[in-house]
Amino acid sequence: MKICVCVKQVPDSWAEKKLSASDKTLDRAAADRVVNELDEYAVEEALKIVEAGGGEVTILSVGPAEAADSVRKAISMGATAGIHVVDDAMHGSDAVATSLVIAQAVKDRGFDLIMFGSESTDARMSVVPAMVAARLGLPQMTFAKKVDISGNEISIQRVTDYGYDEVKSSLPAVVSVVEKINEPRYPSFKNIMAAKKAPMETVSLSDLGVAGSSVGLGAAWTKVEAFADRPAKAAGTKIEDDGSAAAKIEEFLVAQKFV
Amino acid sequence: MSDVLVLVEHANGEVKKVSLELLAMAAKVGTPVAVALGPGADATAAALGQHGAKKVFVDSSDLYANEIVIPVVSALAKLVSDNSPAAVLIPSSSNGKEVAARLALACNSGVITDASDIAADGSVTQNIFGGATIVTAKVTTGTPIITVRVNSIAPIASGGSAEVVTFSVDHQPAKTTITNRVAVEKSGRPDLSEAEIVVSGGRGVASEDGFKTVIEPLADVLGAAVGASRAATDAGWYPHQFQVGQTGKTVSPALYFANGISGAIQHRAGMQTSKTVVVVNKDPEAPIFDLADFGVVGDLNTVLPDLTARIKGRK
Ligand SMILES: Cc1cc2nc3c(=O)[nH]c(=O)nc-3n(C[C@H](O)[C@H](O)[C@H](O)COP(=O)(O)OP(=O)(O)OC[C@H]3O[C@@H](n4cnc5c(N)ncnc54)[C@H](O)[C@@H]3O)c2cc1C
Ligand SMILES: Nc1ncnc2c1ncn2[C@@H]1O[C@H](COP(=O)(O)O)[C@@H](O)[C@H]1O
Numbered sequence: 001m002k003i004c005v006c007v008k009q010v011p012d013s014w015a016e017k018k019l020s021a022s023d024k025t026l027d028r029a030a031a032d033r034v035v036n037e038l039d040e041y042a043v044e045e046a047l048k049i050v051e052a053g054g055g056e057v058t059i060l061s062v063g064p065a066e067a068a069d070s071v072r073k074a075i076s077m078g079a080t081a082g083i084h085v086v087d088d089a090m091h092g093s094d095a096v097a098t099s100l101v102i103a104q105a106v107k108d109r110g111f112d113l114i115m116f117g118s119e120s121t122d123a124r125m126s127v128v129p130a131m132v133a134a135r136l137g138l139p140q141m142t143f144a145k146k147v148d149i150s151g152n153e154i155s156i157q158r159v160t161d162y163g164y165d166e167v168k169s170s171l172p173a174v175v176s177v178v179e180k181i182n183e184p185r186y187p188s189f190k191n192i193m194a195a196k197k198a199p200m201e202t203v204s205l206s207d208l209g210v211a212g213s214s215v216g217l218g219a220a221w222t223k224v225e226a227f228a229d230r231p232a233k234a235a236g237t238k239i240e241d242d243g244s245a246a247a248k249i250e251e252f253l254v255a256q257k258f259v
Numbered sequence: 260m261s262d263v264l265v266l267v268e269h270a271n272g273e274v275k276k277v278s279l280e281l282l283a284m285a286a287k288v289g290t291p292v293a294v295a296l297g298p299g300a301d302a303t304a305a306a307l308g309q310h311g312a313k314k315v316f317v318d319s320s321d322l323y324a325n326e327i328v329i330p331v332v333s334a335l336a337k338l339v340s341d342n343s344p345a346a347v348l349i350p351s352s353s354n355g356k357e358v359a360a361r362l363a364l365a366c367n368s369g370v371i372t373d374a375s376d377i378a379a380d381g382s383v384t385q386n387i388f389g390g391a392t393i394v395t396a397k398v399t400t401g402t403p404i405i406t407v408r409v410n411s412i413a414p415i416a417s418g419g420s421a422e423v424v425t426f427s428v429d430h431q432p433a434k435t436t437i438t439n440r441v442a443v444e445k446s447g448r449p450d451l452s453e454a455e456i457v458v459s460g461g462r463g464v465a466s467e468d469g470f471k472t473v474i475e476p477l478a479d480v481l482g483a484a485v486g487a488s489r490a491a492t493d494a495g496w497y498p499h500q501f502q503v504g505q506t507g508k509t510v511s512p513a514l515y516f517a518n519g520i521s522g523a524i525q526h527r528a529g530m531q532t533s534k535t536v537v538v539v540n541k542d543p544e545a546p547i548f549d550l551a552d553f554g555v556v557g558d559l560n561t562v563l564p565d566l567t568a569r570i571k572g573r574k
Contacts, residue, residue: 013505013524013525014524017388017391017392018388018392019392019394038506094369095360095370096363096364096369096370099364118353118506119506121505122388124372124373124387124505125356125360125372125373126353126356126357126360126372127356127357127359127360127363127370127372128360129357130328130356130357130360130361131360131361131363131364134360134361134364134365135364138434139434139435140327140328140329140357140434140435141435142327142357143353155438157441158327159353160354160440161352161354161452162270162440162442162443162500163440163441163442163443163500164441165327165437165439165440165441166437166438166439166440166441167327167435167436167437167438168435168436168438169434169435169436178506179506180499220369220399221363221367221368221369221370221398221399221400221401222369222370222371222396222397222398222399222400223396223397223399224394224395224396225382225395225396225397226394226395227392227393227394227395228392228393229391229392229393230386230390230391230392230393230531233549233550233552236536236551236552236553236554237552237553237554238543238548238551238553238554238555238556239554239555239556240543240555240556240557241555241556241557241558241561241562245539245555245557245562245565246562246563246565246566246569247565247569248553248555249537249539249553249555249562249566250566250569250570252537252552252553253481253514253537253570256514256535258456258481258513258514258535259481259570259573
């Protein structure tokens, strides 16, 4: 089984995120960069699949030069190799462009599974996996909280608003996983050392046959017009419970017409 | 005025409240036209017409229930190409975002997710970074495909009726098959993402029993949905479906009542746009107090049962 896991480098989700005033794209310098936490679950699931049935895991990331660190970080969980697509023309790309680049980078490499996290913690769109599936014409098996592979067939439990759907398809397939699926491992010392020497391919847009003009801020099909911080909330009432707190909440709820 | 297509969410013909909200949003931009798909779709027209839909495109084929996402995209893509609407509005659920994603590619159109408002000129308001930043954005290419968050606008009961237009689509052979649909037990409480009031519990609730004996009774006297922090769902005290936050549901109720929840950034991401927030937490330093309109530093095990009894006593 050959598996590719797509990971995004994002600002630490614990840190405050900002847009840059100049071009209204994510200010990547404003916070530490980390592997999108939700992609670690996809790496873990991929490793579990190859540990059970053999094969290897390749990590792919599309992003600026620094994103190479995130590829190595993800490899250190136990993957074999990395692919880093980097090109200055990518700055400000939207999901439409990112999905094009990912699709071009993974096709014709013989992957049985192309795996994703359920969303990037910065963009929070949850659209890239579906777009990649559409571009590659592969079955879309997304929002999985359980993945089972048997021969050439994959079945998942797809999380829905009402519970979950059991869905099956043939391989190869595009899979995204939710964070309830497993508990990502910490990299072992041995794997951290191995990741430093793991083969890493650095790929440019021209290597992929993607025109620079079809990606980046200028090619985006959407435009941010303006942004502002949410106005700080007026400080509310805060009381210490001295036995009368329930009565005071009740009063508040009545005044606000909730009861 | 141009048509604005609204993808209807329904359960066997029973229209979800979010669809009525989307019709109200559509009316700000153009003429609301609903699209109802799958088994029961033909039973939706009355409710949709009463809430402002001038027309309902209906295809009741079973196909929509057998395969994820793609049949819905094919239907919408056909309607977009036949009718050149001013925009397409889709509920911002995880499924809705994937429909929007593929529709954007199918129609060579820009997509914006998680809109909280749309102006007449098509500019979209979004709350990003967990609600800390408010952005206005616009689709600049093709037909704007916009997913809209629940509870962003009130439905408008205009009392009209909708013209029903049945249509059909030539679908591609299915690539995925839905073999079973599993619904978590219905609680009889309002749906979490739609609820006017949400009563949530976190690690401070301390057990499954705490949810049953302290959180649920308060929710029930308030007619509220129950929510939970990830700490509580990870511990198995409450089902994952009820998790609020970045990797759970995004809610925007009139009242969010946070109990024993510290207010981590990932939790706030799912409730920051709630209109009114009440907090009970025994740690005066808990960051959730920053969002509170009314905060109590105290033990939820004493405050909440007392409050539940008081509200019950009023009735
Ligand atoms: C990628 C990622 C995604 C995440 N997604 C989500 C998400 O979707 N939703 C989410 O909620 N979290 C999410 N988290 C987890 C988040 O970071 C926090 O760990 C979590 O929200 C903490 O839950 P909590 O507030 O219940 O627990 P804690 O932070 O432990 O807080 C418990 C609070 O209860 C109070 N308390 C204790 N006992 C009592 C008592 N008797 N009476 C009153 N107060 C009491 C304490 O003072 C404390 O403030 C995510 C994390 C990551 C990394
Ligand atoms: N630049 C990128 N490089 C690699 N993978 C990405 C990139 N952007 C998004 N992804 C993948 O797509 C998933 C969904 O991202 P999004 O649609 O932005 O919420 C993420 O969890 C990643 O697995």
